[in-house]
Amino acid sequence: MKVKLASNYGFCFGVKRAIKIAESYENASTMGPLIHNQDEINRLKNDYNVGLYKELKDVKDNDTIIIRTHGIPKDDLKNLKAQNAKVINATCPFVTTPQQIVKKMSKEDYSILIFGDADHPEVKGVQSYGQDQEDVHIVLEPSDLEALNFKHNKIATIAQTTKKKEKYLEIVNSLILKNKEVRVFNTICDATFENQDAARELSSEVDVMVVIGGKNSSNTKQLHSICKENCIDSYLIENESELDSKWFENKTLCGITAGASTPDWIIQQVVNSVESYN
Amino acid sequence: MKVKLASNYGFCFGVKRAIKIAESYENASTMGPLIHNQDEINRLKNDYNVGLYKELKDVKDNDTIIIRTHGIPKDDLKNLKAQNAKVINATCPFVTTPQQIVKKMSKEDYSILIFGDADHPEVKGVQSYGQDQEDVHIVLEPSDLEALNFKHNKIATIAQTTKKKEKYLEIVNSLILKNKEVRVFNTICDATFENQDAARELSSEVDVMVVIGGKNSSNTKQLHSICKENCIDSYLIENESELDSKWFENKTLCGITAGASTPDWIIQQVVNSVESYN
Incomplete structure (x- = not known):
């Protein structure tokens, strides 16, 4: 099966940057989940021992704390510093x-x-x-x-x-x-809309479409809904294990896109599987 | 004939202010016509000897020059001052x-x-x-x-x-x-639109409407056109000499409004004449 990826998909600039930062601080902890994707959080934990705090008060002296892309309130940042935490700011620019x-x-x-x-x-x-x-x-x-x-x-x-x-x-x-x-001040970021525009374009030129992302993620559901408008055979999956070979029977070109919290390695697994179908 | 004036009509704040300034500087000259109304310019000339220059180069030493509501370019102002003119700034605030x-x-x-x-x-x-x-x-x-x-x-x-x-x-x-x-910066002045809104309101409650202003004035023509939409018997005149008693036959209430360059004394003459009709 031939596969075509959307011209924009998956992580935005800020999330890619935050993950790179997390990868470069082994044994650090993020304040709140870095992204809404448990597989990616598990990977960071397994490969880089990146932990997760849910509450400021749990932070211990001399911890290394990664601030996620959303940023945190000014006073929380001050309190973290007062606790002698080493603060790594991954707030999206x-x-x-x-x-x-x-x-x-x-x-x-x-x-x-x-x-x-x-x-x-x-x-x-x-x-x-x-x-x-x-x-x-x-x-x-x-x-x-x-x-x-x-x-x-x-x-x-x-x-x-x-x-x-x-x-x-x-x-x-x-x-x-x-x-x-x-x-x-125009502080709106185009990333979400660029993924949507690319999904719209791609879904109108393929005969089957796969959208990868969390089934509860609003931006993934939005992508799925856009694709269905142009391509009736559009499927929403969280990872490659949910693929069904029947979807690709008598099809020639499969489009693939992914929600803003879907890491590239999950997308790559889906691409490989779909390409392996006849 | 009963008369009702629009709730807003005629001169805006800036023009009223400029005329008061001109009246308080006898023997001064304006740089360009103070307003687009020859009768009013004549009145200022006759009653206060207010002159009129068309070109900067005509200004003589020690002249008193009134800047009109529109203002003038910065360098023109500088040149006037360099000519030792006494500059009275009537630029609208x-x-x-x-x-x-x-x-x-x-x-x-x-x-x-x-x-x-x-x-x-x-x-x-x-x-x-x-x-x-x-x-x-x-x-x-x-x-x-x-x-x-x-x-x-x-x-x-x-x-x-x-x-x-x-x-x-x-x-x-x-x-x-x-x-x-x-x-x-919202620098738009409501005066023009307030006159228009008031004309719209008044013309829909009277059975004859008189609009006073220059026949070539775009804002007066606009008022006339608004009035005609609501009151078919709407007339545009420059002053009371153009009134026609036939317009008021079998009518009970006459609405009156005026363009932005129409002085109050011309409006008052029209009001007096219309009220004198049976």
Whole structure:
């Protein structure tokens, strides 16, 4: 079976970087799971003895702690350092940027608006860099703006890296109409959307499509749904053990893509298996 | 005939202010016509001996020169001062603001984008405050952006005060998608749109409507067209001499509004005449 990979798939730049960092610090521990993929976490544990802490209070003196791509709140970082932990910061540079923007704009007396999910670790981290926490506001929808009271008529806005640009613009437009100055930082990362665009393109040129990723992962499910629109024979699997040779009968070209938490070695195993079918 | 005035009509804040300034400087001259209304210019000449220069080079030593609401380019102001003219600045504060924004943002290494008409005196004045003239760009349409090369990936935007917000947002949205930071200053003045909204409201509750203003004035024609949508008997006149008593036969309520260059005394004459009809 001939296989074609999507032009973009799997890990984004920030996750690849974080895993390389983890591989270069044997015996370190991550604060929270590094990615949403248990196989990859097991591999890091087995090959590099990378451990996992769920709570700050569990950290022991002189531990080496890897901060994951989402980043962590400013005070958590301070507490880690106070515990004499050696801190290795694998925060994605695309997340460090909004953290620094919030810090700087807040100092310059801008009210801060974050477009994102208040419960997401990335947003919690970014939010924590505001000097005046009462004037750091988080919204998910343009309609959420109505309830807000900004302290200044100068607003600085940033967005969670994985959010949709269209909705960010809606929110920004509403702010522009009501405020003298809106300083708009485009902090949205294209990685998620590049994987989606590539899946859309590939699925319309193959006759069978395999999507690899967690069955509970929202970005993987999204990829699967996009592929099904163009290619009715699109299958979602977590790894090569779930492949079924019947899917490839009378097919000539199989497209493969993977969710943002799927490591390359799992993808490679799937590619090898699919290629072995007649 | 009963008369009802629109809740907003005629001169905006900036023009009213400029005329008051002109009235308080007898024997001064304006650089260019203060407003697009010859009757008002004649009145200022007759009552306060306010003259009119068309060209900078005509200014004589020790003249008192009134800068009109649009403002003038920075170098023209410098030249006037070099000629020992006494300069009275009647630039509308809503125009001084974008001038100062362009000056400051340009110094802070932002590329400048102006949404407006490159030939309009206001825009020429605002543009002149950019430090690097090659990096001050003027667009009228979102599609104009394609041809531009910004020197920085930080853009500061301002709009000509009389432009439409909807189109400004379109332009700003396009910039946000392509640049890391867009600093959006909402410099649009509501006066024109407040007159239009008030005309829309009033024309739908009266049975005859009179719009006063220059027959070549685009904002007056716009008011007339809005009124006609709601009230078929809407008439455009330049002053009370053009009123026709037939218009008011069998009518009970006459609405009156006026373009942005129509002085109150002309409006009052029309109101008096219409009220005198049975």
